[in-house]
Amino acid sequence: MFSAYLIHLLIIIGIFLILAISLNLTIGYTGLLNLAHIAFFGIGAYTSALLALQGYPWLICFFSGGVLAALLSFVLIFVTKNLKGDYLALTTLGFAFVVYSVLLNWTDLTRGPLGIPGIPKPKIDGLNFWSNNVYLILVIVVAVIIYLILYRLVKSRYGRLLEGVRDNEIGLAVLGKNTFRLKYQSMMLAAFFAGLAGSLYAHYITYIDPSTFYLEDIILVITIVIVGGLASLRGTVIATFIIILIPEALRFVDLPSSVLGPGRRIIYGLILILILLYKPRGIDGKVDLE
């Protein structure tokens, strides 16, 4: 029983790890305060779920979720190309609310608040992932591949350019670099990975509804990135474990479920306040929060 619970936690950690390290690419490395990441997670989840219910093979559903999220992220970054800082944050948050509203109100497609049940577990060439143990392996493999891609990218000269966008966009432009191109590439790559994470989530839980992709989860993922530290993949990995596991302790305290939900939010809030007060760069942050 306990091992099943542990495997469930590890799967959730793996999915949120993908979400958080990809968000750190845009916020930490590129300096784009992107609050729409959870929307791309939702777009990936819904795309993959809807295609799977139409009978498409899992691999197509999986990558379609990522591709659609990436394409919509391009639209977002294109219309916000002249915005920075707080203005970009507000616009991207607005985008997240728009996506939430679409998921909630386009009932013919998404069934609205009723959500989509019965999403099939992945199946590749006869190998099926009905068991959570096998699903955990799948999540670990995907998370490790994405981590390695991002690690290689941020350590390369290209990664330095992304940091250049964050530190001084004009300085980079006069060196002959197209900063808009760097911004949309960073945003699209992060959204693609968020879409993949959404697909993994949908096929694991087998039921999704719009409330999963709303404000609370944006705060959760941003808390992970800030606690881990901006521009640090390693810090984000550590923070994902901490932030997902700490509230789990509440389960072992005899509390009514009406207290459990708000209790988690209070814990996230407290962690954020403590980090900002005593360790503004987070666990392993390379740059200051500004």
Place this chain on the structure above:
Amino acid sequence: MIKGCLRFGRHDKGRRNNKHMLEIKNVHKSFGGVNAVNGCDFVIRENEITALIGPNGAGKTTLFDIISGLLKCDSGQIYLAGRNITNLKPEEIANAGMSRTFQHVRLFKNLTIFDHLLMAQDNRDVKVIANLINGNHYEKDKYKAYVESFGIEKSLETKVSDLSYGQRKLLSMAIAFLKLHKILLLDEPVAGVNKVIQKQIENVLLKFKAEKKTILVIEHDMEFIKKLADRVIVMDQGKVIADGKPNEVLRLPQVMEAYLGE
């Protein structure tokens, strides 16, 4: 060029026969009712160091920003080595052969000296897939010797945030010079630095002069200009009011008046 090899001080020699490296033709720029640049006209010749001087508010930095694409001009045209670069994007102008520094240095505070040099070195870094697949190997000794030639005696792994203001000025010149260019625009290279750094910058620029680089420099220090510049252009109220050799121009009554008042 051997992959990863460093080419220092790279003047683009593609159009050696063109004597007019930069042409500014009747450029206007106003902010609301203020005419910051008001029909500016001049030519920068190849292999010369030209100083652009004028009192504060004369429109020198605005003109620099227009030339490098950071501001769009209202009218007029700008040619770089015969190519019309008017109102192109900053990166397009930079890749056409423009390299510049800023009065207040614009570096990347969380990156190292070495990161800055690599950014300026070439544009191979913009390719995502190539950077994912290929590792880069560089002869760091050459980069070290290069920054030392600018008077920066620091480890290449030093972050810019750990450099003094003067050292940042030197680094900004080093990366502007390393970037492939036809012309170098320097905005007040010795402003706000101490005498020691000023001397270092002066030595670097005198070396550029000996090497016949094409440079347009904004500066207020007249002694510095007399030593450095082949030619001086004076701006006042957004217009060119004098143009010629330093010793002649700096004695003209309209120049004295612009600087000192009537």
